Amino acid sequence: xxxxxxxxxxxxxxxxxxxxxxGFHFRYDQKYLENEDAQPVSLTFPIQKEEYVSxxxxxxxxxxxxxGWLLDVAQKNWKLNVRDRMGLLLVCCKDCIGAVSVYPVTxxxx
Numbered sequence: 784x785x786x787x788x789x790x791x792x793x794x795x796x797x798x799x800x801x802x803x804x805x806g807f808h809f810r811y812d813q814k815y816l817e818n819e820d821a822q823p824v825s826l827t828f829p830i831q832k833e834e835y836v837s838x839x840x841x842x843x844x845x846x847x848x849x850x851g852w853l854l855d856v857a858q859k860n861w862k863l864n865v866r867d868r869m870g871l872l873l874v875c876c877k878d879c880i881g882a883v884s885v886y887p888v889t890x891x892x893x
Contacts, residue, residue, distance in 0.1 A: 787869050788888040791824060798824050801844060801885070803869040809835040809844075824883050840868040847876045847885065 789801040791809070798821070799811040811830060815821050823830050825843040835841065848871045849857060857863060863870050876885035 787873065789869075789873055790886040790888050792884045792886065793822060793824050794882050795884075798883075800888070801841075801872075806836060806838045807840055807844075807869075809841060822882075840872070844868075844872055844885070847879050847883065848872055849875055 786802060786804045788803075790797055791799045791801055793815075796815065796818075797812050798815045799809055802808045802810075809828060811821075811828075811832070816830065816832060821830055827841070827843050828835060845868055848868065857871065857875050858865060861870075861874050863874060865871070872885055873887040878884060
């Protein structure tokens, strides 16, 4: 399986990195951790240096993915599988409602 990575922004500032390989990993960005005004991206992700790990998509990030007719539009336009949660997150969540946004990271950018 190819590794997929997303830059997670909080109020347009890089807050951390979400990675999918054999599971899911979220880690806060070091510069973000050093900012005394840094806020957690979610109450389920208190600010810490240690990486968060899960075998399934973290519920917070899964909750950013559209539902209903908007999900249907995304699936048809980008031919995505509804079970590909990381794919949906990368395509649909650049301009979410709220403070958090998700941007795909290409291998050239890492």
